[in-house]
Amino acid sequence: EAGYVMASSNPPCTSQIYCSGPLLDTVQRARLFNDSKTFVDMPTRRGQYEVLSAFDQLGTNATQEDVANFVAENFDSPDGELALVEDLPEWQADPPVLSQIADPHLSIWAKSLNFIWTKLYRISKPHQICNECLSSSITVQRGFIVPGGRFREFYYWDTYWIVLGLLASDLHQIAIDMVENMLDVVETFGFFPNGGRIYYLNRSQPPMLTAMVREVVAATDNVALLRRALPILEMEHDWWMSNRIVAPTFFPNGTLVPTLNATDPGSVDSRFALNAFVVAWEHPRPESYMEDVATTQVFANDTLRRKQAYRDIAAGAESGWDFSTRWLNTTLPDGTHNAAGAQLTDIITSDILPVDLNSILYDMEMTMANFHGRVGTPAGQQYFSHAASRRAEAMDLFLFDPATACWNDARLSTGEQNAEWYPSNVHPMWTGAHGTLSAPFARNGTLCPKLLRDVETYHTGLPSSEVNNTAMQWDFPNVWAPIQHYAVLGLLNNGQRDAAVKLAQQYIDTAFCAWEETGGSENTRQTPLADLRGDMFEKFDARSLGRHGFGGEYKVQTGFGWSNAVALDLMRRFGDELAAPQCTEPGAQGATNSARASTGHATGSLAVATAAVAAVFMALAF
Numbered sequence: 040e041a042g043y044v045m046a047s048s049n050p051p052c053t054s055q056i057y058c059s060g061p062l063l064d065t066v067q068r069a070r071l072f073n074d075s076k077t078f079v080d081m082p083t084r085r086g087q088y089e090v091l092s093a094f095d096q097l098g099t100n101a102t103q104e105d106v107a108n109f110v111a112e113n114f115d116s117p118d119g120e121l122a123l124v125e126d127l128p129e130w131q132a133d134p135p136v137l138s139q140i141a142d143p144h145l146s147i148w149a150k151s152l153n154f155i156w157t158k159l160y161r162i163s164k165p166h167q168i169c170n171e172c173l174s175s176s177i178t179v180q181r182g183f184i185v186p187g188g189r190f191r192e193f194y195y196w197d198t199y200w201i202v203l204g205l206l207a208s209d210l211h212q213i214a215i216d217m218v219e220n221m222l223d224v225v226e227t228f229g230f231f232p233n234g235g236r237i238y239y240l241n242r243s244q245p246p247m248l249t250a251m252v253r254e255v256v257a258a259t260d261n262v263a264l265l266r267r268a269l270p271i272l273e274m275e276h277d278w279w280m281s282n283r284i285v286a287p288t289f290f291p292n293g294t295l296v297p298t299l300n301a302t303d304p305g306s307v308d309s310r311f312a313l314n315a316f317v318v319a320w321e322h323p324r325p326e327s328y329m330e331d332v333a334t335t336q337v338f339a340n341d342t343l344r345r346k347q348a349y350r351d352i353a354a355g356a357e358s359g360w361d362f363s364t365r366w367l368n369t370t371l372p373d374g375t376h377n378a379a380g381a382q383l384t385d386i387i388t389s390d391i392l393p394v395d396l397n398s399i400l401y402d403m404e405m406t407m408a409n410f411h412g413r414v415g416t417p418a419g420q421q422y423f424s425h426a427a428s429r430r431a432e433a434m435d436l437f438l439f440d441p442a443t444a445c446w447n448d449a450r451l452s453t454g455e456q457n458a459e460w461y462p463s464n465v466h467p468m469w470t471g472a473h474g475t476l477s478a479p480f481a482r483n484g485t486l487c488p489k490l491l492r493d494v495e496t497y498h499t500g501l502p503s504s505e506v507n508n509t510a511m512q513w514d515f516p517n518v519w520a521p522i523q524h525y526a527v528l529g530l531l532n533n534g535q536r537d538a539a540v541k542l543a544q545q546y547i548d549t550a551f552c553a554w555e556e557t558g559g560s561e562n563t564r565q566t567p568l569a570d571l572r573g574d575m576f577e578k579f580d581a582r583s584l585g586r587h588g589f590g591g592e593y594k595v596q597t598g599f600g601w602s603n604a605v606a607l608d609l610m611r612r613f614g615d616e617l618a619a620p621q622c623t624e625p626g627a628q629g630a631t632n633s634a635r636a637s638t639g640h641a642t643g644s645l646a647v648a649t650a651a652v653a654a655v656f657m658a659l660a661f
């Protein structure tokens with residue numbers, strides 16, 4: 040890829056080391072590290088121009104060993120600029136939430152999850168080796184929680200769930216600090232990037248900052264924070280409305296969407312405008328450089344297609360669902376669909392109108408209307424409340440399917456809705472984004488029945504899709520904590536409390552058993568905190584109790600910010616109803632709500648669990 044000539048791309052940053060250019064290209068192509076992200080997280084050991092001059096001296100025929108020596112001489116290990124600080128403000132070994140958890144085994148587990156915050160807390164620190172040294176880290180003034188493992192920096196949408204987890208642990212100050220940091224970042228850049236690295240500065244992630252402010256203000260009554268936040272949140276809203284706004288060409292029935300001016304196909308009627316993940320970047324992602332080079336190899340002789348693939352890959356990363364068949368063109372030449380047969384080279388993210396993004400923006404608009412009401416600015420209140428209603432109507436027009444009583448992503452260019460089922464479709468049940476078409480279903484509690492079906496089918500949490508064997512981490516069988524959480528809240532909002540608690544229990548079952556199987560069971564109330572063991576995974580497997588997920592561009596990570604947070608928040612909400620599962624006795628696999636005191640669990644081995652899931656799945660297929 041002689042692709043470091045920028046042309047129409049919007050580079051994440053101007054760094055010739057971390058964002059684009061021959062140095063990055065040469066080092067990443069030398070494949071010195073298993074994970075492309077390692078190099079771009081390494082601070083320099085010298086000033087920028089010394090590093091660039093040393094690189095120039097390598098010449099054009101440098102061997103892999105030459106490049107390795109260059110990196111060793113000029114770069115420090117990743118993490119060099121982030122300090123791990125174990126004495127967190129307000130942290131207590133036994134936060135009040137523990138006493139809200141009826142089951143003693145769950146309570147010990149919650150104590151151990153609360154301890155994990157001390158391992159994930161970071162502060163930015165000045166360069167250690169020289170004043171002119173550089174790093175890709177975005178510096179913030181206050182402490183923050185990272186997801187863990189290779190994710191050494193803060194992440195945008197992860198932080199929403201992390202904030203809920205911190206509030207569950209009574210770590211109010213860190214939750215406030217993280218929100219204040221994020222407001223600073225939006226003030227500086229005009230939007231919030233994917234994560235805390237300069238190489239993420241040309242894309243965002245699902246915009247949850249307004250919801251974070253709402254949760255933190257509700258828990259702390261910090262009205263000053265709300266007042267500070269409001270104009271900054273408006274800045275972020277403007278960014279989404281000017282940089283990520285799209286207008287579908289067709290309605291789902293194939294009729295043309297009218298434009299404002301019939302003779303100008305580009306004149307968008309704002310009634311039909313919605314948002315999509317779209318990134319102007321026609322080069323490999325710096326942190327997944329060789330993965331992207333490999334993906335686009337098939338387009339070696341098709342520059343336009345290759346550039347579009349890079350854009351759609353970056354847009355897929357912006358969605359937070361990187362990657363999934365949600366973002367692929369699954370249409371076969373004969374017009375039929377085959378999601379399982381599609382590959383990452385079929386990526387078309389910018390042609391997809393996503394349910395979750397629009398539902399989150401609806402929530403942002405409703406929340407900002409509410410904030411304006413609180414601070415006494417009725418014009419703002421009216422503006423955002425109108426924006427939210429308009430969006431809900433447009434979502435109904437393009438994304439709601441009365442036949443299945445649920446929303447689906449749709450293709451912008453054809454209007455066609457995605458026939459595959461993804462739990463992201465239930466997002467409006469959580470945020471309440473109903474227009475006139477969907478409202479009757481909401482009133483009679485029959486929205487998105489496939490969600491209930493999945494709660495009955497899978498016993499260890501909802502998988503991200505039904506599409507198997509894609510090796511993409513946001514497809515079957517991976518179970519992600521944020522999906523479980525918003526589905527639980529969506530069920531609650533839709534009057535389905537029993538199913539909500541059941542799903543919460545399923546997530547607790549699998550996360551608890553994973554922890555127990557990785558040494559957590561040895562923890563007791565007497566275990567010194569520093570000796571606590573047991574892992575929390577980034578994702579799980581819908582086919583097997585306590586098994587971690589897999590696939591994607593990197594090894595499964597532990598830590599893990601949002602997984603801890605969702606467990607803690609669910610225990611806070613349903614602490615007297617949840618029970619610790621039986622993980623090790625035969626019969627525990629796949630069992631739902633398999634409390635230790637109870638007997639007669641449903642299934643045994645992984646094979647049995649998998650077969651059972653597959654059978655129910657076939658029987659219930661809509």
Ligand SMILES: OC[C@H]1O[C@H](O[C@H]2O[C@H](CO)[C@@H](O)[C@H](O)[C@H]2O)[C@H](O)[C@@H](O)[C@@H]1O
Pocket residue numbers: 076186190194195196197233234324326327356357358359360361362592
């Ligand atoms: O390096 C590959 C990708 O890694 C991140 O995505 C995944 O981890 C994030 C942190 O937990 C999470 O927010 C995201 O949903 C995951 O898919 C990163 O966000 C991507 O931009 C990056 O390309």
